[in-house]
Amino acid sequence: MKSTLLQQQIALSILRTSGNKKLKTLLDTHDNLENFFSGNTAHDSSNSTRYRFATKQKRAEAMSLAEDYLHFFKDDSIEVLFYKEDNYPQRLLECHDAPVNLFKQGNFNLNTGRVVSIVGTRNITSYGKAICEHLIESFKDKNILVISGLAYGVDVYVHELCIKHGIPTVGVLGHGFHVMYPASHRPISKKMQENGGLISEFLPGTRADKIHFPMRNRIIAGLADATIVVESGTKGGSLITADMANGYNRDVFAFPGTIFDEYSKGCNQLIKQNKAHLINSGAEFLEYMNWNNNSAHKSVETEQIALFDPSTSLTGHEKEIFQFIKKQANVPKDELLFHFQHLSNELFGILLQLEMNDLIVFLPAGTYKCKSY
Incomplete structure (x- = not known):
């Protein structure tokens, strides 16, 4: 049976467990995936330890396993975003550790003009909720796509507000489709797919694991023009995401809080260490990013501003x-x-x-x- 492009792309994610960088280096020596999976590579020699994960035998095994996944992708309308194709998010492609594949469910465009990630503590306070409400309301009619991690606290509250205000929102998962962690967020994940959706670099059925969440955080940071930290303690995933965004030379913003609030200490720390711009409102963020205009009229306004x-x-x-x-x-x-x-x-x-x-x-x-x- 002749393999399909979809099967070959799925097989890459099976091989990917040994590292995206190595796999990309190897793929760059081939004209296309058909050649990569059907022919001999320059690294098939037994003394090539660096590429032992992709020997001819390992590639054949990956292709065989990939066949078992095909029905998941077709039945559940899962789209593959391959790093060499135009539908792959271009912002993420600029990041040195971008995955070979991303898997997508829903209705959204990651290459739209304005993308922001919003992250924060799982223990959201009334202050954090007020910030989120004000922030998301300020995004109405600004043609902004909002990214978060569909976790407890700030993440899921941001997704809920986006749905309420008709703003497209995407959740980046630390596991594969057909799994939902936490399970209570499955209903909102379904609603998000009407105007937004879900992204994962993990194959369907991959369970949530502690090591997956820092990997998820780099995707959240890499997909966006800017990352906003709403509330955070002095440790946690939000600060990891902010550090990654800084490492990708993306803008990072944080809302300050009182010195007595446990979940403002992380934001205050980012601001103090000059790792985030201090903002007090959504309006300040929009002004900094020059996003106050409606991007639907971007070409006309750009010409006027240029004068x-x-x-x-x-x-x-x-x-x-x-x-x-x-x-x-x-x-x-x-x-x-x-x-x-x-x-x-x-x-x-x-x-x-x-x-x-x-x-x-x-x-x-x-x-x-x-x-x-």
């Missing part, structure tokens, strides 16, 4: 530095110091002036990026 782009008045070294940052999207401070050694005495003064002119912003991850005009 008033303040960067057009730059000259000399200011223009040189601005153009360098603009081309690279996110530039580490050390890279700027190295590239503009000849301006070492002036560099930080120029950067400060560009910030004051609202042309660039310094991120908590220690990088500079241009603001959008």
Whole structure:
């Protein structure tokens, strides 16, 4: 029986247990998946220990196991997002540890213009609920996709509010489809698929495991333009997600709380350590991200804004530095110091002036990026 593309993609997730990076390196030596699974690879030699997980025998075994999964994908309308295809989330593709495959259920586009992740403690307080309510209400009619982890507390409350206000929302799972942890969230996971849905990198039937949740957190961080931490203790998954988002050079935001509140200590810590921007409202977040306009009219508004782009008045070294940052999207401070050694005495003064002119912003991850005009 001739194998299908779907079966080959499923087989990759069976092989993936030895690591996404190794598997991608190996796949890059082949023109397509048909060649990878049917032919010999350059690494089939017995002395190639690095790729022993994908010997010809292991690939054949993976293909055989993949056949047993086919009916799950067809019966439950599970879509495969393969990292070499256009439907794969492009933001996640920028991350060095992005999975080879993602599995999708529902009606949503991860490559839409505006994506934000919202995370927080499982022990949500009345203060945290008020923040979530205010935040999600501010997203109405802004064409924003909201990502979270469908866990207890902040996560599920955010998903519920999105459903209430008609905002698309996606839950990233730490297990496969046909499993739901916690089980009480199965009903809301079904509702989410009407305007949003679910994402997992784990094969259907894969049970929740402690090691899966940090893996899930990197997906939450990598799918979004920005991550917002609503409430958090000094330890937990929310801070892991924030650290990962910083590592991916994404914007991180946190709501402050009192010094006496256990579940504000993590947010206060992020802000104090310059790992998150302090925000007091959804309006502040939207202004920072330049998301106040309705993206349905983006092309018209972009043309209008371009007429008033303040960067057009730059000259000399200011223009040189601005153009360098603009081309690279996110530039580490050390890279700027190295590239503009000849301006070492002036560099930080120029950067400060560009910030004051609202042309660039310094991120908590220690990088500079241009603001959008």
